[in-house]
Amino acid sequence: MLRWTTILITLSVSGGALADIYKYVDSAGRTYYTNIKPKPANSSLYKRIMETKPYRYMRPAPTMAGYRGYFGRNKHKFSDLINQAAYRHQVDPKLVHAVIQTESAYNAGAVSSAGAVGLMQLMPDTARRYGVDDRRDPLQNVDGGTHYLRDLIEMFSPNLELAVAAYNAGEGAVIKYNYSIPPYPETQNYVKQVLAAYNRSSL
Template identity: 65%
Template sequence: MRKKIFFYVAFFLFSEVLSADIYKYVSPDGKVYYTDRPAHRFYKRIIRTRPSSYNWAVGRMKGNKQKYNDIIAQAASKHQVDEKLVHAVIQAESAYHAQAISSAGAVGLMQLMPETAKRYGVRDRTDPVQNINGGTRYLKDLLKMFNSNLTLAVAAYNAGEGAVKKYNNSIPPYPETRNYVKQVLALYHK
């Protein structure tokens, strides 16, 4: 079952024992879809569930957002990054689920790859405090690297700073990255 999502995630799992991996697809027009049954290969797994382990429901994201507000505020202040930007990245990356795992191996609220986590001293990528601090420091460095250009920093967060530099400091021509930038900026400006 697919459901169009603009600014919140609706997961449809109807019982305590029902579970499934959750996949995300961003269409060329920027619309985001979540499902437990991907219709094509462009869906990316964002949450890997274990039997009887998770029961995601509508409204869960809001509760999780509240749960992490203080950690996000502290990290944003400490690293001098706009708190709204950190929220936008977390919502786009993991929908506020600390145990989210992508098919590429990114983990946690800010979906840190192993190399990025190591670079920023994150030992446990599922630990919200470590993950948010590491991801926020990475955002700060990207903003500095790209002269406070929010669009390029967000593109680099998704595709890597090397990809942005490779394309002469512009958004790489990857549909996923272009849609990701639109999604994060829409959430940021909301």
């Protein structure tokens, strides 16, 4: 079964129009992106994380080649910042990249329906906990998110799956379910997606 979600990416196309990009994960944990909205029959398989601004003019949606270019440029743009935060907090940079790819697809302006913001999708409580004053600032966001990830890795060592699950669902949920991945489809899919991106990373 495919899990759809609208990731918070605003792509500019000719005339200033904007478009949503949809992401889905297959049963093997592979991630795919498309600018084609899922059909109503699949509506239960995705949730809207962000709604782009209304089209001012009816324009064609951006091509996926354009999206891949956007993704690659942002990944490159933030790589030094991510690597520095990973070094500072002693976390494998490939894992930080995998979390960011899954959380926001390298979109620093990402805002979820739950109120998570930025590259690492920090919630207000987590931001306060790690001294992040501006969740939209990539430097603060990545530093706070990486610090949090490091603490979760230490908390659930040596089980990386539990640390990743806790980043999504909270450490309390992992502890509540006897130190196992919580039985939430979103969290279970999230863990698969992050670890798949981590394992295939070639930074």
